[in-house]
């Protein structure tokens with residue numbers, strides 16, 4: 035049999051490698067930015083069109099390349115950064131694989147313009163699908179400009195796999211943030227479709243974070259610092275009261291490289307133990323400097339995971355450093371937001387001085403003495419009070435009056451003894467409780483969590499939170515899909531919430547649906563969002579948590595899950611505003627909840643498929659006895 039194994043042609047090998055290195059436009063952005071940093075640039079411009087699908091361009095003022103290097107840079111395993119395997123353990127650069135440019139050139143139209151300081155003229159090379167299409171001498175400033183057009187033009191499957199521009203842009207901004215935060219001493223500018231998105235002047239760590247995440251970030255940061263033989267830790271953690279439900283702002287940088295580390299993340303969380311409200315995540319911006327020999331960054335092609343030599347020691351050190359800073363900056367635990375508001379001191383009592391109760395004793399009072407003219411003051415007061423209360427309930431029981439001769443008699447004769455009054459009062463309160471019993475005996479709230487009521491065949495137990503989720507979900511779905519049916523409540527004063535640019539961009543992608551749900555945005559372009567109207571089903575207080583939860587859900591959106599964003603929105607919002615466990619409901623509210631639940635199209639489950647109620651038939655109850 036003849037031999038069948040052959041070496042793959044370069045352009046095929048490059049395309050395969052590209053599969054690992056370039057998942058989406060954001061991966062190209064990361065590689066190009068890192069190359070510019072490795073080239074010692076002091077100012078880097080990122081220019082994007084259509085979320086990187088048509089153009090990604092990075093311009094730097096770094097060292098540039100010679101003619102030969104420019105040509106070589108697109109070869110696979112061509113790198114100026116390492117020469118031997120040992121160099122891997124002395125890495126001070128972002129790149130080292132020599133794969134990025136080769137991979138990118140295999141799947142896009144690339145143009146490179148570059149010039150070294152000492153050269154008169156620069157080099158301009160055009161490459162399409164690994165083939166050099168043109169090479170010329172050109173006039174260009176010192177540094178390098180690489181533009182990548184029509185990404186995945188020759189791999190339609192990959193191109194079709196790309197998400198909407200909003201989603202791809204979000205990934206690009208994420209990468210841009212990470213690189214920019216790791217290098218505050220380099221100036222970064224970013225433009226999308228011709229307009230400036232970020233303009234980050236050369237500065238320090240703290241100011242860079244503030245420039246990226248908005249002015250209000252500054253007051254939220256607590257600095258951390260520690261230096262040992264093993265590691266130098268610096269950076270910031272967010273004050274616990276600003277912790278968010280989304281994991282958004284969590285960054286580790288090791289030797290100026292953004293990394294992900296669930297293990298170190300755990301260390302941070304454990305330092306915050308007891309300081310955070312339920313389900314909140316602290317934000318952090320932590321810079322670790324370690325000996326390059328003690329880490330291995332070679333384990334992941336996109337290099338966001340690394341292996342540390344002494345993970346346990348690092349964990350302990352990080353944890354104690356953060357704990358120490360939180361203590362030093364006097365960070366106090368926050369109260370649980372879901373606490374029972376009925377425990378709070380009512381506003382009008384807040385400033386009052388507490389008065390000890392005074393007991394008045396009527397020393398002349400003789401219970402055995404016949405009262406004729408109401409001689410004792412206390413009984414006089416008592417009788418007049420009775421009269422008033424009698425008057426108020428009488429209207430309610432107008433039809434019953436004829437059956438209560440004692441009451442009408444007392445009305446007519448004010449000189450009648452209060453004993454008689456008392457007896458009518460007893461009768462009336464008896465009636466009242468009786469009536470209440472009749473009205474409400476079939477509905478009951480258990481432990482401020484379940485609504486128990488009877489049906490023909492037995493008993494229903496409704497979970498109040500889950501039932502409300504279902505009711506709101508269907509209501510919101512309706513109003514989002516049929517814009518006309520939405521009910522919005524106007525706010526007296528516009529509500530101003532601050533979000534990062536990225537979050538605003540995310541909100542913009544669902545703006546229409548949010549407006550259909552009842553939101554009215556006065557301004558959604560700045561880092562601050564102004565809201566003048568909110569959905570009728572929500573309260574003003576809930577809005578910030580609602581939007582935060584929504585952003586976090588949108589961010590964690592599982593690709594291709596569910597049928598639409600509308601579903602996600604309705605789900606997320608209904609979860610945020612549904613009545614929680616621990617809220618006391620009046621019998622009327624309980625009844626309303628049960629009725630609304632059973633009016634739903636699908637009353638049995640919550641939007642995420644959890645049961646909303648259970649039933650016990652009399653048969654089942656019988657069996658228990």
Ligand code: ADP
Pocket residue numbers: 065069070072073094096097098099107108112113114115128129130131132133134135136177178
């Ligand atoms: P790596 O970064 O792993 O070395 P790349 O494929 O990203 O591999 O780049 C190949 C080589 O091209 C680099 O080693 C570097 O010498 C050169 N290079 C790439 N981008 C730039 C740039 N912006 N400025 C100067 N040289 C660059």
Ligand code: MG
Pocket residue numbers: 065068069128129130132134135
């Ligand atoms: Mg590189």
